[in-house]
Amino acid sequence: MAVIYLDNNATTRVDPRVVEAMLPFFTESFGNASSTHDYGAAIAPALKDARKQVQALLGAEFDHEVVFTSGGTESDTTAIFSALETAPGRNEIVTSSVEHPAVLNVCQNLERLGRARVHYIGVNASGDLDLDAFRAALSDKTALVSIMWANNETGKIFPVAELAALAKAVGALFHTDAVQAFGKLDMSLKDTGVDLLSLSGHKIHGPKGVGALYVRKGVKLSPLFRGGKQERGRRAGTENVPGIVGLGAAAALAHQTLAADSARVKALRDRLETGLLAAIPLSRINGGGDGRLPNTCNISFDYADGEAILHKLDQAGVAASSGSACASGSMEPSHVLRALNIPPFALQGAIRFSLSRETSESDIAKVLAVLPEIVADVRGKSPLWVEVRPSQVA
Ligand SMILES: Cc1ncc(COP(=O)(O)O)c(C=O)c1O
Secondary structure (H helix, E strand, C coil): CCCEECECCCCCCCCHHHHHHHHHHCCCCCCCCCCCCHHHHCHHHHHHHHHHHHHHHHCCCCHHHEEEECCHHHHHHHHHHHHHHCCCCCCEEEEECCCCHHHHHHHHHHHHCCCCEEEEECECCCCCECHHHHHHHCCCCEEEEECCCECCCCCEECCHHHHHHHHHHCCCEEEEECCCCECCECCCHHHCCCCEEEEEHHHCCCCCCCEEEEECCCCCCCCCCCCCCHHHHCCCCCCCHHHHHHHHHHHHHHHHHHHHHHHHHHHHHHHHHHHHHHHCCCEEECCCCCCECCCEEEEEECCCCHHHHHHHHHHCCEECECCCCCCCCCCCCCHHHHHCCCCHHHHCCEEEEECCCCCCHHHHHHHHHHHHHHHHHHHHCCHHHHHHCHHHCC
């Protein structure tokens, strides 16, 4: 049975054209960019091209603003540590309560170590940031504001240009975790005040274990990894050349078809949501409305067990998730959905479908065909549903 893969916010299939671009860099062109012989010299143009491809998709001004890393987690960590180190006299971070653990756990650890004071700004039921609390948290002690461009669980998009301007006004750096936004939105980065931005290859049909940190020209970066002089001394370690070439190729492919892909994927996502809401009583979109990534649908089926639904979907050949990949399996309700304050009877029954340019109409039709029965079946076995809700549905 061919699996219908609707977990693209967790990771994507590597595009075969990306694999093709990477292959020569494992065998023929395997050199080290730092070597002076011909094998090494052959690498530099490939790295340069990849940097330009990433820069183009970001809408950044200069290619040397792109520093290659091992992925979103390393980029986030680098940005946060660097901001604290390069802002003497400032030790506060302003972030949100719905960030990915790659930001939240770093912040919590810095607090534990006594190295930073962190303000976690909440969101309302639609997932919008509490702007009053955000403004109130900013001060001349703020070293860094770190707010994600788009949320991985709900797809909610944050107003990064506006937030960056507010950060600037108090002299703080602005970082955004754009791991989910990169390749899905037109970013036009040079028109924003973003100083630091994290992105990752494996969310855009590129390879895992490679990403980048955008560092706006003129912003000081204190490297997380110290050693060799790679990446202009900003990230030591022999470059992951095949990975970087793959990231560049994936960025170039995403750039070519971004507008058309977004529109098509959004239409499919909307069809999925409309169909599910109509067919399944007591279902709700979490953090919905406009201003969302076109590919993401986070939906709750009240009084149902999300893990049981996922298991049955899996058996029916559909892969989805019950929150962020890191949260699923732990049975802990997602910190993002808790921050949205959705009622407890909706928390456990949340499912995330995340589409990609590879999603087809028939994939969506299949989910619409199987899910109503799965939810009814799972609810039928839930004592909570049997006792509390049966009067609500025919
Ligand atoms: C918003 C966000 N930030 C950071 C990461 C971590 O990226 P990586 O897997 O490349 O380390 C992810 C991955 O799920 C993510 O969704």
